[in-house]
Structure formats: C-alpha cells, structure tokens
Amino acid sequence: MKQSRIKNFSELPGGSVHSAVKRLSEKSRNPNLGLLFYKLLPFWFEVDELERGIKSQHSAERLASILEKVKSYSIRLPAVPCQKSFKLKTAYRLVVGMGYPSLLENGFLFHHTYGVPYIDGATLKGLARHVLLLSIQEALSERLGEEKPLSEIEKFLLSEEENFRKHRFFEELRNREVEIVLSEPSVKFKDAHITFRKIFGTLEKRGQIIFYDAFPEKFSPDQLELDIMNPHYSEYYQSKGQKPPADWQNPVPVKFLTLKRGVVFRFCLDYEPLGEQEPELPEYAEVLLRTGLQNFGVGGKKAKGYGWFEP
Amino acid sequence: MNRRTYLLKVLTPLHVGAGQGLSHVDLPIVREVHTGFPLVPGSSLKGCIREYHLRRVWREYFADKGVNLSDLDEEVSSGRKKLRAINEDSFKKDLEYMRQVFGTAGELEEGNAGKVVFTDARLLFFPVRSVSHIFLLVTCPYALQRYARDTGKEIRVESPKDSEAFCYSMEVAIDNRVMLEEFVFDAKPAGEGLVGFVNSLGIEDKQRVVLVSDTVFSELVQSYTEVQTHVKIDPDSGTVKKGPLWTTEYLPAESVLYVNFFVEDGVEFSAPSEIWLGGDMTTGKGLVKLREVKP
Numbered sequence: 001m002k003q004s005r006i007k008n009f010s011e012l013p014g015g016s017v018h019s020a021v022k023r024l025s026e027k028s029r030n031p032n033l034g035l036l037f038y039k040l041l042p043f044w045f046e047v048d049e050l051e052r053g054i055k056s057q058h059s060a061e062r063l064a065s066i067l068e069k070v071k072s073y074s075i076r077l078p079a080v081p082c083q084k085s086f087k088l089k090t091a092y093r094l095v096v097g098m099g100y101p102s103l104l105e106n107g108f109l110f111h112h113t114y115g116v117p118y119i120d121g122a123t124l125k126g127l128a129r130h131v132l133l134l135s136i137q138e139a140l141s142e143r144l145g146e147e148k149p150l151s152e153i154e155k156f157l158l159s160e161e162e163n164f165r166k167h168r169f170f171e172e173l174r175n176r177e178v179e180i181v182l183s184e185p186s187v188k189f190k191d192a193h194i195t196f197r198k199i200f201g202t203l204e205k206r207g208q209i210i211f212y213d214a215f216p217e218k219f220s221p222d223q224l225e226l227d228i229m230n231p232h233y234s235e236y237y238q239s240k241g242q243k244p245p246a247d248w249q250n251p252v253p254v255k256f257l258t259l260k261r262g263v264v265f266r267f268c269l270d271y272e273p274l275g276e277q278e279p280e281l282p283e284y285a286e287v288l289l290r291t292g293l294q295n296f297g298v299g300g301k302k303a304k305g306y307g308w309f310e311p
Numbered sequence: 312m313n314r315r316t317y318l319l320k321v322l323t324p325l326h327v328g329a330g331q332g333l334s335h336v337d338l339p340i341v342r343e344v345h346t347g348f349p350l351v352p353g354s355s356l357k358g359c360i361r362e363y364h365l366r367r368v369w370r371e372y373f374a375d376k377g378v379n380l381s382d383l384d385e386e387v388s389s390g391r392k393k394l395r396a397i398n399e400d401s402f403k404k405d406l407e408y409m410r411q412v413f414g415t416a417g418e419l420e421e422g423n424a425g426k427v428v429f430t431d432a433r434l435l436f437f438p439v440r441s442v443s444h445i446f447l448l449v450t451c452p453y454a455l456q457r458y459a460r461d462t463g464k465e466i467r468v469e470s471p472k473d474s475e476a477f478c479y480s481m482e483v484a485i486d487n488r489v490m491l492e493e494f495v496f497d498a499k500p501a502g503e504g505l506v507g508f509v510n511s512l513g514i515e516d517k518q519r520v521v522l523v524s525d526t527v528f529s530e531l532v533q534s535y536t537e538v539q540t541h542v543k544i545d546p547d548s549g550t551v552k553k554g555p556l557w558t559t560e561y562l563p564a565e566s567v568l569y570v571n572f573f574v575e576d577g578v579e580f581s582a583p584s585e586i587w588l589g590g591d592m593t594t595g596k597g598l599v600k601l602r603e604v605k606p
Contacts, residue, residue, distance in 0.1 A: 020488065027485050150547050151545070
C-alpha cells in the first residue's frame, strides 16, 4: 500500500495515525460535531479509498451513517442570563455557514467549543438592523415621494452627530412614527432614526443592545438532516452562460447538511452593561429581531424558503 | 499586601485584540511573547473593571442630571469637577473607593497610584474539541507550575511525555486513548497531585481536565483557537460587499484563566462577578465570569 498523505498530517508526537483515529472515531458516542464534520470525516474512509479520491456524495452518505450512530448524544449548554429572551422555532430547514469549505462542498456552522448548530450574534444584529433600515427607507420614500437607496440612508444614520442633526432626513423623520415593515400586529417607532443609532451604534458610539449567539434549546444530532440540491444545467452555470442550459446536460445532485424544521431556538438580548439602559430599547430590538426572523430568515437559500422562523 | 486570586471563566468567545496581524488571521488575539499563550493584559482588566464602577456610580447619581460620564471620569482622577450628588455621603464613599483602587492623576493632594495591583490574566485550562466528550479542558505542567508560583501554592504533577495525556477521569478515554482535535494520545489516569489540585479549584466540568506536555499544549493554544469569518452585507443588493471579508481570532468559550490582585492592607476590594472584556461586545462576545479562589 502506498504511504498515505494523512499519516504525516502533523509533527505532533501524538500523531494522527489513520487507523487509530478511525477506530476511536467509530467508537465515540459524544463527538464534537464540528470536529467530526470538518476534520474527522475523511478518517471514516479506508486509506485506499482516500488515495483514489472521494466524491462529495460519498462523504454525504458516510456522514448520514455517522449521524445515525451518534443520535443519542446530548450536551448541556450553559444558559446566559439576559434581560430579554424569546423562543422561535425553525419554520423550514435552516442552513447557516454554507460558505465554509467542507468535504460535502457546502459547509455548516457549528459552535467551536460545543459543536452544536447556532446563529452568530453578529448575524442577528445585522438582521434586526436591516429591518429597521428598510422601515426607515419606506417612511422616507413616502414622505419624499422618491425612493432613496438603502446605502444612502445608512450613511445618514451612521454619520457624526453634528452632520446627522443637520441632514434633511433628520427633520423628515423627527417626531414621526415609522411603521416597522411586515410587523404583525403593526408596530410603530417614534424617532426611529434616533432609536437606530441607540440600538446599533454608530462609528463613534457603541450600540446599547447586545445580541447574543442563539442556540437550539435542546440539541441532538437527529435534528440534522441531509438535503439535496440538483442543478440541472451545471455546464451553463460553470461557463457563466457561455453554454446554453440544454436538456442533454446531466443533473448533478449535491448533498448538504441542514437543521430540521421545528427546532426551537432561544434568542437573547441584553443591555450593553456599561450603557444607559433605556427600558424601551430591548423591547424595540425584540420587535425588529422577531420581525426579521419571521419574515426574512437567516442563513443560506433564503429565497427557497430556508432559514425562517415561526412562533 | 494581600494576594487575591480569581478564576476567569470565558462564557462567550473572547477577543482581546493585538491589532492587525500578518499571520493567518486578520485580527489575532494578544499572546505572551515568550510562550505564545493567549492572555488578558492587566491593563485591559483594570480598564474594564474601572469602567464598570464608573458606569455604576454614574448611573446611580448622575444618569438623568446632565452630567457626562467623562465628567465623572475626570472627577475621579483629578477632583477638579467638584461634582455634587444628592446623596452626598454615599457618593463620596464611592469616589473614595474608586480613587483608592484605581489611583488618581496626581493632581489631588494625595495624588497616587492605585492601591490594587492588577496582574495579567494567564491561561490555565484551554478547551480543545474532542471526539469523546465534545471538548476537553487541557493544561500542561508549565501552566500549573506557574499557577503554583503565582499563588504561593505547591502542585506536584508528573510530566507527561509528548505522546501521553493524563486524565482526571478515565471516562474521557476510549480504549485507553484520548483524542484532542485529530491527534491521538495514550491516556493515563492523573496522579494525586493533579486530581487534588483540580478538586481544590472547584471548577465545573472537572472530569474534562487533561494534562499534556508543554510542547503539545503550546501547539494547541497557538493553532486551535476559534477563528470566525466576518463579512459585510451590502444593504442595497443583499449580497456580500466586495472586498471586506476578514477573520477574527477568539479565545474559545470555556477557557479558564487566573488573575492575581494585590491589594494594599486596609483596602476593601472585590472584583465584579461578571464582566465584559475585549471586542465585539454588542454581538455577545467577551462575557467572562470571575470567581475568587479561596486560599
């Protein structure tokens, strides 16, 4: 047998000898799923299989069988005390982190330490921010009779205090109620532009609300499932439209990992501990985040209905 | 001088930044020069704890009185603002406390350095992903000896070979092997020294503790921290903005560090039980729990 590349994986004396890693991994019932997904998956294959090269489809099949084996796994996640928390469940499949390279071609976001699927606080903050930005855009275009691009409004909202107050948008929005898009029942914010700066911060001042990472309330590996995408005209996409999307091209099924429908997540918000703690801000932030999660969703393939939440 | 030792448990990923890096991550964390271990500089800790008190006092007396935080800050360090609060006596007490603990700018009559010395928080246990128990808490003889030296204790541990891992509990082993990331080690039960020390710390998750050689530990803390990729989404198109994609390094959740405060006699001092350190606070990063270790 040829010498495997994997034998020389590292110079650490502990080493990662293929047969040993394979045996241990197969016996494990409590693995860190992130470690398993990104690093250990190749070890489930025989060395000669690896030498020949594995297709993403085979990796997916192997992954499915491993998940089946470890489905009784459990982890107690530390609960973070926070001012405001609410629960929503996935209304369809959820996939965050598809862009990370993996053996399956598409990635999946696992928490570094706990190895569970989660949604990063930065993603949630970005989503809530987008909802308010859209709402302000709508209020302004109603008022001005012309649609302003979001980037222009964002620039205004992030500007220095002095310029912010001098801007013509400032007076347009002053003392007016802005309806939050798609909020149900409808919610209106007074002085939404000032609230925006308070919640999300500007280049000069930190936002007053913390958006924590969101975790599933209870997690077990049987909440994960493989999904499939099946591009029919791969040559058309790969050639960026040079070749026609014709019927003689074969569909290429690609499997990817997702979280199932119906998994309950807990979303936590808190005051930035050193800030001013205005009681209405967490309320507002919750409305924005809820509206965003229920109508826009997070993660990949949102246009196909992935990643949105329901009560 | 009294020595007060606290354990710092990282609850959410912690980024105490070292500025721009030239390595594989764009925004690396600070590390000790000689060991490469991550740390939290004493100045960071002091700054954060000072701000914690400053805000607490400001909120109590001045939040709706048109007094800026920076005014209180100046009052604490120089006394020039002559701030007055309704509850004069207790405000004076708080001022006095902050001046004692954090020092003043030298313009007061007794302009002085703080009466509490904040040392760097040093790494004691580092969480490493594992195939058997989700993650294990790894430490090494050097880290333990240093803890012993810094806290005036004695810890006797045997040194594992590079291929060995001494386990507090053999539950974490499979077939007498332990796996950390993709590396396999021979598992051995830890000696009384390590078991006794871990018990005395009273940490949660003690069954996850594993002792490896200094070389292995050093490799793990340098190459297996958490690295997150961040992008900016263009609000108009909803797609990733061209250009900015950057990576940030974090000390992972569940890391345990320790810190010594040296407190002058007669000064009352206790650290807050929870504090935010480092960057990205508004996206939930950098929450740290502090707990005093009884001598």
